[in-house]
Amino acid sequence: MKISFIGTYPPRECGIGTFTKNLFDSVTRSASSKNNNQGFVIAIDDHDQQYDYPPEVKLSIRQEQQTDYLEAANLINLSGADVCVLQHEFGIYGGQNGIYILPLLHKLKIPLIVTLHTVLKNPSYNQKAVLTEICKIASSVVVMSQTAVDMLVDEYQVPKVKIAKIAHGVPDLQFDQIQVKKEFKLTKRKVLLTFGFIGRNKGIETVLKALPNVVAQHPDVVYIVLGKTHPNVIRHSGEEYRVFLTGLVKKLGIEKHVVFLNEFIGQSELFQYLSAADIYITPYTSEAQITSGTLSYAIGAGAAVISTPYWHAAELLSENRGRLFPFQDSAALGEILLELLDHPGQMNELRKNAYDYGRKITWPRIGTEYVELAEAVVEAQPDPTDVQEPIFDPLTLPPFLLDHIQRLTDDTGIIQHAKYGIPNLKEGYCLDDNARALLMVLMTYKRTKHPLALKLSPTYLSYINYMQNADGAFRNFLSFNRNFLDEVGSEDSFGRAIWSLGYLLGNAPNDAYYQTGREIFFDAVPNFTKLKSIRSIANTMVGICHYLKSNPNDEAITQILRQLSERLMTDYEINCQDNWRWFEQLLAYDNAFLPLALLHAAEFLDDERIYEIGMESMNFLTDITFANGYLSIIGNENWYKLDNEQSKFGQQPLDALAMVLMFHQAFRLTKNTDYITKLYTSFMWFLGENDLRISLYDFETKGCCDGLESYGVNRNQGAESTLAYLISHLSVLEAFEEVSKLELQPA
Template sequence: MKIAYIATYPPRECGIGTFTNNLFKSMLTNKAPEEQNHEGFVVALNDNDLTYKYPEEVKAIIRQDHQEDYLEAVKYINLSGADVCILQHEFGIFGGQNGVYILPLLHRLEIPLIVTLHTILKAPSYNEKAVLKEICKMAHKIVVMSHKAVDFLVGIYEVPKEKIALIEHGVPDIHFSSEKSKKEFKLENRKVLLTFGFIGRSKGVETVINALPEVVKKHPEIIYIVLGKTHPNVLRHSGEEYRIFLLRQVKKLQLENHVTFLNEFIDERELFKYLYACDIYITPYLNEAQITSGTLSYAVGVGAAVLSTPYWHAAEMLANGKGRLFDFNDSDGLAEMLTELLENPKELSELKNKAGEYGKKITWPKTGERYVALAEEVMKDGHSVTIQKETEPDLLILPPFSLAHINRLTDDTGIIQHAKFGIPNLKEGYCLDDNSRALLMVLMAYKQMKNMRALELSPIYLSYIHYMQNANGTFRNFLSFNRNFLDETGSEDSFGRTIWALGYLLGNAPNDAYYQTGKLVFFNASANFEKLQSIRGIANTMIGISYYLKSNPSDDSMTERLRNLANVLIRHYKENQTEDWNWFEALLAYDNGILPLSLLHAAPILNDPNITEIAIESMNFLTSHTLKDNYLSIIGNEKWYKKEGERSVFAQQPIDAMAMVLMYHQAYFVTKDKDYLNKLYTSFLWFLGENDLRMSLYDFETKGCCDGFESYGVNRNQGAESSLAYLISHLTVLQAYEEFHRSDLKLV
């Protein structure tokens, strides 16, 4: 039997990684003498783009927030000859909202699936519940580690009980002498209390510290060891704030000689020495919501005397005299319990004996045997529960998202508008259009991926916009490389694109400083909204206003401005519409998709079915002239396409492809018609070679996008407009892909 494992894995410091490593080793060594060894490999999950030196059994790696990696991994698994897949599930280790990125992988899996659930929430959010239910539907068997977990799955998540297997958390079969362990750590004359595991506020270590002064009065030989690093997520967001708080509490209570912190993630053999050296093990967690605790299982497994607060796993595991419970935050109760046990060695010994007898039943070799039996059982089914989606872009062909070329084009003033091949053309300086597009792109990248480089770039583009604003709220467009203004007032197109980016910022600001700056510039410009004459300037402005109103729906004045601008577009549409020409002008020119897109943004806000109808009619008209033979053929800028004339094929530009991608994405959002996702994806493939010339405009070496193609071939220059159009389209595909799976779960 060949087994594929999907989980975190050492040397990544993670409890689930340690669990998977033990499971891997215990399953692959459990066999009858006459049987061949089982085979296996691991698909490991990386966090925050960190890299690890994995052992040889790790054959594939998934970067947590990169959707394409999940599809690469499932492709590898399906071609590997594996007979069964075992997934370790914890919401925090997978990318997307509530770990939704794992779903496309599981949907494409072609072998039976076993899922081990490490967290099961009693009061899940709608999304958390929907994601977990979908995972449980696709699994052949679901492994949990407590009876409470079985109850939750059946009662809350509506999982059939026969689909659930209870296999308790395994414990390494490692043994040491208590006396020798104490001697090694120079603790022979101390009574040792121990807590181990990742440290964070929820662990309640202060409950033990606050209990110690009363205990120390009678037992001055007491030492409390807190063994473990601060949890990586806590460290990332709060630093060592909690550990510093605990150290201050120790000093305040004058317990420096009785509490020690070992800020380490140690290997299991060293950990077990500490477990054997301790007299009493304590898990003082602050609330009941923990369905599984590996640290508790280890402590009971080695036969430690365990005291714990009554969280779910502890209340179940320590029943029948295998340990004792004290109330949450009850330092006085804990002090009394500790004093009693330290003064009654016989009772302490009885706790250890009962725990030790139970621990013999849950060693990893025995746990591995049960997993092997379960895997053999699901293999007998002979089929998987793979659910193929009816509309699904193939993210495997997407290049990895990269800001490399944008970094090259950007200096401390803004983004350079043009490039010679992949090299910035400083002679052409900067323009407002591109800095606005750049701001939009990096805000999208930070929102979707938490890309820190995108966050660092955003104030550069925002400050350029601010610098280019005139006193009357309009904007200059062009700035030379030596920072001289090259015009007094920019085009209405550049004005509209700027309002679009600012509106998006106001709905998705990464911090208040950016929000306040964006708000200032946006409202300084607002006096000019209804002065616009260009329909593309109007359309871009409408999109920006729509983004603003999504987060500020009570701004009635801005809503009316949006309505007035929409009416201008509708008037143009009605003036130019004929039986076979459903468009806003007497020609199809450039950036065409932006016109229906603006109405698709405005329609849900204005709640006007007439706007929706015109948006759909004009979009369908544009589709009929640009999507043919299952690929996008953009109206070329060489001659455009005049009514009753011939359309131009060449001088196709990336901004037109971007407009089509965005248009179909918004159409899907408004209508929930999945066919628009097919059209969105087809439009995006224009960048990658599904076009009239069958040539890719994306440059896999520079990570930039070429400026379009002419009759002679691809224009190899890679300016800001083209590269930003590609990146915005790329991000939109990823967003649509996630929304598709969320909507399939009724998450939208």
């Protein structure tokens, strides 16, 4: 079996790196496998640091370089590896909460086993989203304690059958305590030890405060603190914590009884220190530690362990393998220390119990468990030829809910922005969003007769009416206290208003709404042919086409549609080249609306060229944005210019909506179900089929996040993004019904 490993790796000084090295060695040397095991490592670099890796490291990933992750996925897929084993810890992968690892995992063509070194009980939204997605992708999820198993099932809804509990391995090293004490010149001392990276959460001050009473009765006690300050702590706080500890030692007058060794040492030397220790202490300050490699090592070395009752310690030290004391309780710690120092028999019993258990979790044994798990995962992997293509099933989608829209809407209109899921009243209202909101609730009421949709409709319609000027144009922005913030809005906002009004005229829920919408629409008509922005023209054309569906004999409006279509086609013909089938010299925002407008116009205008340009430009846009098999939207950081690279971030929900609508209209024209597949793929951008492989739809608030940025998801959930999601969702449901009707028609 050939296994690829992903994680940090020596010589990088990192606990996860040490784990990955030990796991690699134990798996590739395991004697239990039916075949010889081979492996290689993909190592994660740290903040532009470069390391001189050993030969088994075939590639290193720069933590914040997204392209490196995709290169690693390609290497693994072409390597002949049978399975990939990932070490996961928040902080070692790039992007917001390590989100950059997700595209790599999604590109893997082999099964994945992930070892979780941290499982958070109260994760942030993004932490939970990232970890949940990793667990979905993984064929098996390895944790090191029963507490972690329970948390994954209860908090993250991971199926229990997918979870494997495998203990943290320990080196199979043994040293004689008398001999190593002699080597370290500690023969006459009672040695207390804490090791690992140093930081505030380690609680070392708790031990220091307990020492004065202990050394008063046992003056031969020495407390060794072995370990460097954690690199992340160094970056943010320098050596502030170590300086605090040394100051506390002086204040307590225990300088002769405390030794700080600011080193990151190898395993052999570490186990010598553990063997020399009479008592090992982990005084961590919080229960929220699901795995502790240092604690496992201490048990493996047969040390007498005293610890605070964090999750891993409470489990590992049961059955009299150690002693527990309350968090930050120096007095309780001191009492236990004195008890064990006064009664060596009790201490030796703890040491024996720890040693006996440690024999069961040596790395050769743990490596064998990983090999057996990997073999089972590979054997259970379905034959690729048996895997069915995903079926377009609306039952797999989240429920269609208006919760967040209701939250954003007051008696004036819909608030345009939000702080996370909370309306940001400081930003007020805009015509764009109220127009889209009107469109969405009309679509909702048409499909479901939802009473809330009907109730909200006049709010958005009255906003549009209020913002219309005497000449038929519209203002855009209104403050929360209802002051106009502009004299004339953008042409884009004009076009979106006409889009929604046109839909209203074709799908009015009652006559009052129809008559109001008709007045606003026709007051705006004189401005249609004055438009200069091609996106405003496109939105207006779509609105006109919705109107014409119920008023097909309106020759005057049909003629305006023809004029606007000519405008779009002229721009296309000016900019079109052999390798650039587009309306401009760049792809910017709301791109799919341009082909969409022509595909709508093709329904009403007897002009083959309109249809041809609509299809050509749609196919060009599809080739660019579907290059990886999923929708990769043109980002607004630099857009995408002819002969330049595509801008990856920030990707906006508005563009995903336009793609959904474009493919929906293409299907209506052609009845080609390939466009339904593309429509569904575009919609799944909202639900995680995107460059970061993370859902923008918030299952808690029922809103949609504002976009994909280079660091991760923009968690604000404004009206534009949520409306884009909801309109897309409605379009998917409509398309499903249309496909079903098509399939029921006789051949």
